Amino acid sequence: MSTDNLQEYNGLWVFVEQGDRKPARVSLELLGKGRTLADKLGVVVTAILIGQNVTEMAEELIFYGADRVIIADDPIAKDYRTEIYTDIIFEQVLKEKPEILLIGATCIGRDLAPRLSARLNTGCVADCTELDIDKEMRLIVATKPFFGRDLMADIICPFHRPQMVTVRAGVMELKDQDRKRQGELIYIDVNLKKEDTKVKVLETIRSVSDSISLEEADKVVAAGMGVGNKEGFEMVKELAKLLGAQVGATSLPVDEGWISDDKKIGQTGKTIRPKLYIGCG
Known part of the structure; x- marks a missing residue:
């Protein structure tokens, strides 16, 4: 969103992708990196978790760096669908106004991030290889390769909020859990109905592999x-x-x-x- 009052926006958010009853590794990596970035800004880290029966994952997100976990737990949100997830995050961003939003550059993240950034009228830097903070300007500095990886670009989003970034799995270090950390769980009532989406998931077929990724x-x-x-x-x-x-x-x-x-x-x-x-x- 374009805004004349950037001071209204505060906090760093991480969208937590989940499946097989556990958070995606890239989301945990982003929580660790987000924790480091948030400490430079002096703000809290909020994880946003959407799905069915996902509450049991929330405590783990706090161990990995979140201060707060926003939980949208609804049977209709069991399977990822662009419309539903975009609507939920969009409404929460309008309400709470985070200044930074990190998303994993997975199949889901690459579908969600551009649609959400268009809805929010803000920029999104895709497939970044490094993230840092300009403390004076309160900007996230997103580094990514371009021109066939011959050059590296530092990209900022100075006039729109939230500043959105996607990062591929394995780029950021997976930090150790701190099981002494405590945080806040925030449950939101999304009241989803089947007619809220034009897309119906008929079946999910997961790849079978006898080797680690x-x-x-x-x-x-x-x-x-x-x-x-x-x-x-x-x-x-x-x-x-x-x-x-x-x-x-x-x-x-x-x-x-x-x-x-x-x-x-x-x-x-x-x-x-x-x-x-x-x-x-």
Whole structure:
């Protein structure tokens, strides 16, 4: 929202994505980073949690850095749908006026963030790699690559609130829990009805994998087109198997069909933080 009175806006919010009865890792990473940024501004961190039977997750969010958790618990909000989630967050932002809103750059976050920023008439910096605070101007400084990652840009949003940012999983460090932290749980009544959305979720099919995700892997062996062909890439897979590592790839091997899209790393794929990384080709 464009405003002449920026002092009306205060606080840092994190949208908490959830599934399988637990918060998404990227949301916990953002709570830790948000805690650091909020301390520089001297403001509180608020997590906004939407879904069905999500109250049990709220205490964990406080352990990871939230001072307050706004909880919208409703059966209609069980599955993510753009209209419903946008409406809920929009109304709460209008009511409480946070100055910063952080969202994970997941499939859901990349759908929600642009729609919400358009509704709020504010800017949103997508896929950031670093966040900092300009304390004098009370601005979040969002760093992201552009022009094919050849340059890094620091982007600010000085005249609109809230300042919105999306960050991919694995970019920010997952901080340790502080189980001594205490916070406030705020329950909001959203009174959702089935007719509030034109979209109906018929079924949710989750991918089945016998391996841990790339984002959580301690060891990764990755390759690009330099391995030459599919047979060369199979050798990379064998090396990863011998080392007990996960396999990653740049865009071209994925495009060639040598490996599935969920193994793509880099600007258009996943961000990884392994203890051991071996790049081939």
